[in-house]
Amino acid sequence: MAHKVTILDIARLAKVSTTTVSRVLHNKPDVDPATRERILRIVEEQGFVPSITAAGLAAGRNPLISVLVPALTWPLIPELLLSVASVVESTSYEMVLYSISSSNHERDCGKIIDRILATRLTAGLLAVFPGQSSQHLTRLRRQGFPVVLIDDQSPPPEGIPWIGADNRRGAYEATRHLIELGHRRIAHIQGPLKYCVSHERYQGYCDALQEAGLEVDPSLVLEGDFMPAGGQRCALALLSRPASERPTAIFAASDYMAYGVIAAAETLGLRIPQDLALVGFDDNPASAHVRPALTTVRQPVHAMGEQAIKLLLEMIEQEQMPRRRRQTLPATAEESPREAPRIVLPTSLVIRESCGALQRHPSALLPEI
Amino acid sequence: MAHKVTILDIARLAKVSTTTVSRVLHNKPDVDPATRERILRIVEEQGFVPSITAAGLAAGRNPLISVLVPALTWPLIPELLLSVASVVESTSYEMVLYSISSSNHERDCGKIIDRILATRLTAGLLAVFPGQSSQHLTRLRRQGFPVVLIDDQSPPPEGIPWIGADNRRGAYEATRHLIELGHRRIAHIQGPLKYCVSHERYQGYCDALQEAGLEVDPSLVLEGDFMPAGGQRCALALLSRPASERPTAIFAASDYMAYGVIAAAETLGLRIPQDLALVGFDDNPASAHVRPALTTVRQPVHAMGEQAIKLLLEMIEQEQMPRRRRQTLPATAEESPREAPRIVLPTSLVIRESCGALQRHPSALLPEI
DNA sequence: CTGTTAGCGCATTCAT
DNA sequence: ATGAATGCGCTAACAG
Numbered sequence: 001m002a003h004k005v006t007i008l009d010i011a012r013l014a015k016v017s018t019t020t021v022s023r024v025l026h027n028k029p030d031v032d033p034a035t036r037e038r039i040l041r042i043v044e045e046q047g048f049v050p051s052i053t054a055a056g057l058a059a060g061r062n063p064l065i066s067v068l069v070p071a072l073t074w075p076l077i078p079e080l081l082l083s084v085a086s087v088v089e090s091t092s093y094e095m096v097l098y099s100i101s102s103s104n105h106e107r108d109c110g111k112i113i114d115r116i117l118a119t120r121l122t123a124g125l126l127a128v129f130p131g132q133s134s135q136h137l138t139r140l141r142r143q144g145f146p147v148v149l150i151d152d153q154s155p156p157p158e159g160i161p162w163i164g165a166d167n168r169r170g171a172y173e174a175t176r177h178l179i180e181l182g183h184r185r186i187a188h189i190q191g192p193l194k195y196c197v198s199h200e201r202y203q204g205y206c207d208a209l210q211e212a213g214l215e216v217d218p219s220l221v222l223e224g225d226f227m228p229a230g231g232q233r234c235a236l237a238l239l240s241r242p243a244s245e246r247p248t249a250i251f252a253a254s255d256y257m258a259y260g261v262i263a264a265a266e267t268l269g270l271r272i273p274q275d276l277a278l279v280g281f282d283d284n285p286a287s288a289h290v291r292p293a294l295t296t297v298r299q300p301v302h303a304m305g306e307q308a309i310k311l312l313l314e315m316i317e318q319e320q321m322p323r324r325r326r327q328t329l330p331a332t333a334e335e336s337p338r339e340a341p342r343i344v345l346p347t348s349l350v351i352r353e354s355c356g357a358l359q360r361h362p363s364a365l366l367p368e369i
Numbered sequence: 370m371a372h373k374v375t376i377l378d379i380a381r382l383a384k385v386s387t388t389t390v391s392r393v394l395h396n397k398p399d400v401d402p403a404t405r406e407r408i409l410r411i412v413e414e415q416g417f418v419p420s421i422t423a424a425g426l427a428a429g430r431n432p433l434i435s436v437l438v439p440a441l442t443w444p445l446i447p448e449l450l451l452s453v454a455s456v457v458e459s460t461s462y463e464m465v466l467y468s469i470s471s472s473n474h475e476r477d478c479g480k481i482i483d484r485i486l487a488t489r490l491t492a493g494l495l496a497v498f499p500g501q502s503s504q505h506l507t508r509l510r511r512q513g514f515p516v517v518l519i520d521d522q523s524p525p526p527e528g529i530p531w532i533g534a535d536n537r538r539g540a541y542e543a544t545r546h547l548i549e550l551g552h553r554r555i556a557h558i559q560g561p562l563k564y565c566v567s568h569e570r571y572q573g574y575c576d577a578l579q580e581a582g583l584e585v586d587p588s589l590v591l592e593g594d595f596m597p598a599g600g601q602r603c604a605l606a607l608l609s610r611p612a613s614e615r616p617t618a619i620f621a622a623s624d625y626m627a628y629g630v631i632a633a634a635e636t637l638g639l640r641i642p643q644d645l646a647l648v649g650f651d652d653n654p655a656s657a658h659v660r661p662a663l664t665t666v667r668q669p670v671h672a673m674g675e676q677a678i679k680l681l682l683e684m685i686e687q688e689q690m691p692r693r694r695r696q697t698l699p700a701t702a703e704e705s706p707r708e709a710p711r712i713v714l715p716t717s718l719v720i721r722e723s724c725g726a727l728q729r730h731p732s733a734l735l736p737e738i
Numbered sequence: 739c740t741g742t743t744a745g746c747g748c749a750t751t752c753a754t
Numbered sequence: 755a756t757g758a759a760t761g762c763g764c765t766a767a768c769a770g
Binding site for chain 1 (some may be wrong): 765766
Binding site for chain 4 (some may be wrong): 385386387392399400425426429
């Protein structure tokens with residue numbers, strides 16, 4: 001290993017104390033400009049970079065952020081992570097990735113969360129779609145650990161800042177779009193009902209129907225699994241009904257399920273959009289490529305990631321104060337339990353071929369990369 | 370913040386010294402079984418987890434691993450990361466993610482790499498498709514920092530363990546498959562020639578043609594960009610030639626470009642696979658969903674990630690020895706510069722609809738998730 | 739404006 | 755089989 005240059009080396013070379021070096025490194029005001037200049041130069045020359053580890057130990061916190069994600073291969077996770085990463089990398093923080101891999105889903109992310117908290121490696125946690133395990137998160141949060149949640153969870157856990165998409169409105173717009181295209185028998189393939197988003201999207205679907213004076217036909221609403229297989233299964237059931245009862249349009253609660261619908265339609269010899277209009281939800285990158293290109297509701301992943309991580313960073317910066325020095329803390333202003341922010345970001349309807357609103361146009365196949 | 374329990378607390382509760390606690394935590398042999406038992410119990414009760422930071426500082430290394438990836442939204446990256454993450458999470462290491470986000474690509478990952486090395490936060494680096502910047506990596510490696518590379522780079526940088534896919538053979542098999550289906554005018558859309566893999570895949574293409582006694586027609590080989598747009602552009606050029614010169618099959622060097630070919634074919638009213646056979650390369654998750662489902666060469670991403678991270682972990686464990694203690698190092702056995710491992714993993718041809726080898730069968734649309 | 743003094747929490751000699 | 759002592763590299767009071 002090459003020689004490691006420490007702050008002490010710099011101090012010696014600059015003929016000052018390590019304290020002073022530390023000061024300029026942290027942009028403290030009280031330093032002679034000339035000295036500062038000199039130190040900076042030497043730091044540069046020597047290629048000195050402070051040891052995060054040591055700094056963290058001494059200061060009682062680390063410039064590291066935990067990011068907890070599910071499968072990683074889920075549709076929008078990489079996009080989300082990308083926007084998070086780009087924000088993180090513009091700061092001096094690093095990002096530690098924890099994924100709830102399929103295998104150890106049972107031993108729950110509870111374990112991971114314990115690890116995150118106990119180890120004190122990171123200064124905060126951004127949890128993406130943590131599923132059922134948000135109970136652990138509230139525990140974390142209650143201990144004063146900065147946590148921000150993205151989406152998910154039925155009643156968003158109290159006290160945890162939360163960022164999500166406006167699922168209900170997105171679903172409403174998708175359904176309304178189908179209604180405007182003249183459809184009257186519109187089916188809905190729901191996500192698993194254990195997820196809150198499934199209910200929200202269903203609500204949006206109902207909103208649109210009711211607004212149009214159509215009534216919700218329960219037999220046109222099936223519960224899927226967010227995966228293509230489930231979409232296909234439901235579509236098969238829906239589409240094999242007698243023509244007079246068969247839906248002319250389907251709103252699937254996820255793009256994946258919409259893929260399943262496409263497969264089912266093909267099996268039955270139904271053309272999309274001519275015989276069946278289809279709208280999905282998510283706007284997976286792949287959805288612009290499937291044939292027919294899928295009309296869908298785009299989730300504001302980029303904004304979600306960005307806002308969430310910025311919020312978390314803010315929380316962490318605030319948390320700085322109550323170091324473990326037992327000082328005459330100004331009797332702490334009663335730790336006003338400010339409402340945790342709830343940010344709901346708007347979705348947007350992306351119109352492609354599958355809903356029949358467009359002439360089939362080859363350029364629609366071009367990826368939007 | 371909840372009270373943080375330290376090793377000292379444990380020691381007090383167990384009425385032993387921190388040294389002893391440390392010993393049992395590290396499974397050192399010389400500890401009275403009864404004492405060990407007692408300590409372990411208390412550790413459990415208190416939910417004590419050692420501070421990574423402090424341990425790292427004291428021991429001179431951290432149980433952290435840097436993983437450097439490009440875009441994250443690139444086709445196979447999430448899958449790769451997934452297998453890496455699952456291995457990492459089965460150890461006591463954590464994984465720090467660095468991504469070469471689009472924006473700061475110019476300031477190069479050189480900067481990130483500096484950060485990785487200088488900061489000494491992590492004990493090793495797994496670099497995935499690092500592109501041009503592998504020069505920085507060799508520097509890292511030369512300083513004795515454990516580095517493992519996945520794929521990429523023309524002459525794989527010396528001295529760096531390297532894991533890759535057998536691009537040439539994969540391309541060979543894809544092309545041979547087309548030949549076996551009776552095609553004679555087979556075009557190839559290459560990746561950007563600045564990438565080594567593009568050449569390798571081209572070589573495989575040539576191998577198959579030559580083996581079949583066909584000659585390589587340079588006018589049937591176009592350079593693309595790995596993206597759908599480039600694939601479409603090339604396909605348009607290829608397919609608008611007079612029928613007698615038009616290729617009957619296209620082998621695209623990436624699935625993305627194959628998507629572009631599909632779009633182009635549709636524009637020109639050509640049916641796949643009836644009028645044009647198509648094979649891609651990568652096996653993106655989406656490729657099973659596009660219509661027609663894409664025949665392609667699957668990269669062994671899972672194995673690549675797993676092997677790479679395991680290799681890295683081994684290197685790190687070895688590196689342990691030469692701590693910075695100035696002991697009477699046994700005159701070091703001349704640091705035998707063992708050849709850095711080069712592991713080439715086999716690809717596999719995934720036959721779907723686009724090559725025409727299959728009857729079009731709806732179930733082929735089912736995702737393989 | 740600058741240096742001195744203590745640790746942060748743990749691992750590791752070196753004694754016993 | 756166990757403990758005392760030392761220091762990893764840095765930050766943050768507290769004096770000058």
